[in-house]
Amino acid sequence: xxxxxxxxxxxxxxxxxxxxxxxxxxxxxxxxxxxxxxxxxxxxxxxxxxxxxxxxxxxxxxxxxxxxxxxxxxxxxxxxxxxxxxxxxxxxxxxxxxxxxxxxxxxxxxxxxxxxxxxx
Numbered sequence: 651x652x653x654x655x656x657x658x659x660x661x662x663x664x665x666x667x668x669x670x671x672x673x674x675x676x677x678x679x680x681x682x683x684x685x686x687x688x689x690x691x692x693x694x695x696x697x698x699x700x701x702x703x704x705x706x707x708x709x710x711x712x713x714x715x716x717x718x719x720x721x722x723x724x725x726x727x728x729x730x731x732x733x734x735x736x737x738x739x740x741x742x743x744x745x746x747x748x749x750x751x752x753x754x755x756x757x758x759x760x761x762x763x764x765x766x767x768x769x770x
Contacts (some may be wrong), residue, residue, distance in 0.1 A: 652676035656745040659764030670730040672745030677752035684728035688741035735768045
């Protein structure tokens with residue numbers, strides 16, 4: 651019915667950049683908010699960045715000034731531009747989309763995750 655897929659992860663050197671993308675597809679009425687989470691080995695999943703339907707953003711303190719979240723509402727897509735990457739950014743990154751499907755059912759949908767590895 652609804653699927654969320656993220657991509658763009660990879661292996662980069664410290665100081666490098668990556669751009670993650672997230673696309674929601676299927677029977678979607680509207681996307682209310684999108685967010686990016688990450689989970690490092692042995693750690694709990696944490697919020698990295700989010701944007702609501704009005705464009706209001708919030709970021710984890712650890713990524714402020716380095717990461718930027720954006721959206722393309724017409725494509726039901728979200729993006730996370732990651733600059734000045736650090737080894738501590740290494741994690742699996744997940745996209746979350748809060749949306750109404752065609753039946754007006756509100757729910758959070760998760761992507762499968764994409765690995766980001768930053769070497770020193």
